[in-house]
Amino acid sequence: MEEKKKLCGYYDYTVVLTYLGLLAGFTGIMFVMEGKFRHAAICLMAAGICDMFDGTIAATKQRDRNEKRFGIQIDSLSDLICFGALPALFTCKIGQNSYLAFGAGCLYILCALIRLAYFNVLEEERQDTKGGQRIWYLGLPVTSAALVIPAVYVFWNRYAWDARVLFSILLILMAGAFIAPFKIKKPYFAGKIGIVFTGVVEFVILLLGLGLEL
Numbered sequence: 001m002e003e004k005k006k007l008c009g010y011y012d013y014t015v016v017l018t019y020l021g022l023l024a025g026f027t028g029i030m031f032v033m034e035g036k037f038r039h040a041a042i043c044l045m046a047a048g049i050c051d052m053f054d055g056t057i058a059a060t061k062q063r064d065r066n067e068k069r070f071g072i073q074i075d076s077l078s079d080l081i082c083f084g085a086l087p088a089l090f091t092c093k094i095g096q097n098s099y100l101a102f103g104a105g106c107l108y109i110l111c112a113l114i115r116l117a118y119f120n121v122l123e124e125e126r127q128d129t130k131g132g133q134r135i136w137y138l139g140l141p142v143t144s145a146a147l148v149i150p151a152v153y154v155f156w157n158r159y160a161w162d163a164r165v166l167f168s169i170l171l172i173l174m175a176g177a178f179i180a181p182f183k184i185k186k187p188y189f190a191g192k193i194g195i196v197f198t199g200v201v202e203f204v205i206l207l208l209g210l211g212l213e214l
Contacts, residue, residue, distance in 0.1 A: 021050030025082030048146025084112035104168035140177035
């Protein structure tokens with residue numbers, strides 16, 4: 001007989017970072033709506049930091065099959081908001097709601113949705129058959145937006161490129177990479193150190209507003 005639950009869902013410390021990342025993404029969306037693009041980029045990076053370590057924290061607890069499946073689902077749902085909706089809206093607003101920026105945003109969030117749903121299918125199958133840690137990613141992970149978007153924003157702010165063209169092309173390229181079936185090896189210690197170092201440099205520039213206007 002199934003145990004009666006007081007609340008729907010699974011509640012333990014393994015999902016806290018995922019929830020914090022989601023809130024950071026939502027806060028970033030609010031900043032975009034106010035035209036505070038630097039603050040939005042900071043929120044995007046904060047969501048990326050949460051995503052980087054949520055799996056490590058989840059691995060510290062012995063979870064049953066349903067808890068693992070729940071973790072996969074909420075992680076991807078959070079990713080769709082933080083690294084799908086936020087970058088798409090960011091591009092539309094910074095691109096002055098041009099047709100190009102809107103079209104790029106539509107394509108981007110659609111490809112992010114497809115990739116995340118497909119990842120969920122493959123990840124559940126992998127955990128049921130193989131288990132253990134993932135070694136390869138198929139296609140560009142959507143979380144890469146947490147590094148790429150802020151970096152391009154910094155360069156755009158310094159060199160005053162056409163935001164409508166620059167960010168639209170960026171999103172179109174990333175959208176294609178999300179669903180392209182090429183393999184990317186999951187970064188280990190050295191790779192993570194490089195990612196963290198790059199992220200720290202970007203984060204400091206954004207946080208202090210060094211040479212940034214918006």
